[in-house]
Amino acid sequence: MASEESELRFHHGSYPSLFENYPMDRVILVYSVLHNTLTRTPLTNYMGTGSMVWRNLGYGGGCMDVFEAIAGRRSIRKFTPDPVKEEDLRRILDTARLAPSGTNQQPWHFLVVRDADLLERLAKVVKDKAEVVLAHMSDEQRKRAEPILRRFVTFFAQAPVTIFPLIEPYGSLTYKQGEIIGQDYDPVAQSIGAAIQNLHLAAFALGYGTCWMTGPLIAREEMEELLGVEPPWKLAAVIPLGRPAKVPGPRPRKSLDEISTFIDPDS
Numbered sequence: 212m213a214s215e216e217s218e219l220r221f222h223h224g225s226y227p228s229l230f231e232n233y234p235m236d237r238v239i240l241v242y243s244v245l246h247n248t249l250t251r252t253p254l255t256n257y258m259g260t261g262s263m264v265w266r267n268l269g270y271g272g273g274c275m276d277v278f279e280a281i282a283g284r285r286s287i288r289k290f291t292p293d294p295v296k297e298e299d300l301r302r303i304l305d306t307a308r309l310a311p312s313g314t315n316q317q318p319w320h321f322l323v324v325r326d327a328d329l330l331e332r333l334a335k336v337v338k339d340k341a342e343v344v345l346a347h348m349s350d351e352q353r354k355r356a357e358p359i360l361r362r363f364v365t366f367f368a369q370a371p372v373t374i375f376p377l378i379e380p381y382g383s384l385t386y387k388q389g390e391i392i393g394q395d396y397d398p399v400a401q402s403i404g405a406a407i408q409n410l411h412l413a414a415f416a417l418g419y420g421t422c423w424m425t426g427p428l429i430a431r432e433e434m435e436e437l438l439g440v441e442p443p444w445k446l447a448a449v450i451p452l453g454r455p456a457k458v459p460g461p462r463p464r465k466s467l468d469e470i471s472t473f474i475d476p477d478s
């Protein structure tokens with residue numbers, strides 16, 4: 212992974228003077244070759260934010276605006292053993308703290324696990340539960356589910372840090388008032404979603420990788436027991452955090468037309 216000192220950040224008009232008179236695509240090509248040769252980390256291209264920005268930090272890192280962070284973040288499933296700096300960890304968690312929440316209830320708590328042995332034990336209960344789930348499936352179902360359960364639910368144990376967000380669910384003491392006035396849109400789920408997304412974007416902006424995981428919750432009760440989670444608190448997700456060892460390409464997204472409808476006065 213390239214160090215922070217080796218950051219290259221070009222905007223139109225602000226790339227190194229050596230390349231001032233070269234077309235942008237040539238500059239990028241030169242840096243791509245240099246970058247791949249020297250650091251073997253991918254060059255990241257952030258487009259569509261009004262300016263073209265290239266970084267050779269490998270993944271995120273440095274100063275970026277919110278549009279760049281949203282466009283550049285990926286789900287990371289392989290991590291280097293490098294530790295997460297304490298100050299970075301606190302900064303990332305602080306963005307979750309600042310997220311909006313229904314009636315500002317902040318119905319969350321974040322368990323931060325850096326104990327590799329505990330992470331292994333947590334992954335083991337998930338793996339065991341996956342076997343139980345698979346055993347109850349038809350051959351057809353198992354064929355589809357097995358690769359997913361084997362590859363996508365236990366890798367959090369390989370990260371140097373895993374964050375376990377807890378929620379105080381709707382209907383518990385804090386949200387009793389919601390129950391009385393009949394809210395059925397689960398403000399807690401929406402609030403924790405906002406907090407988790409903040410956390411992901413902040414981690415990316417600091418050069419770390421994360422993956423939002425709910426697959427491991429097949430063993431929610433077993434994990435809660437290992438983590439000492441007491442009712443009414445519940446485990447909401449699992450978020451491994453570390454320097455990415457592998458950055459996948461962007462996953463496809465539906466088009467804006469497909470996911471949006473404008474309702475104007477004259478429509």
Ligand SMILES: Cc1cc2nc3c(=O)[nH]c(=O)nc-3n(C[C@H](O)[C@H](O)[C@H](O)COP(=O)(O)O)c2cc1C
Pocket residue numbers: 284285286287288362363364422423424425426427461462
């Ligand atoms: C609520 C939620 C649950 C997810 N659970 C898992 C999971 O258990 N395991 C996993 O590998 N990825 C999980 N993901 C990551 C998605 O697979 C990923 O966000 C999606 O494929 C898009 O890829 P991207 O995040 O790289 O853009 C989850 C994402 C969300 C938002």
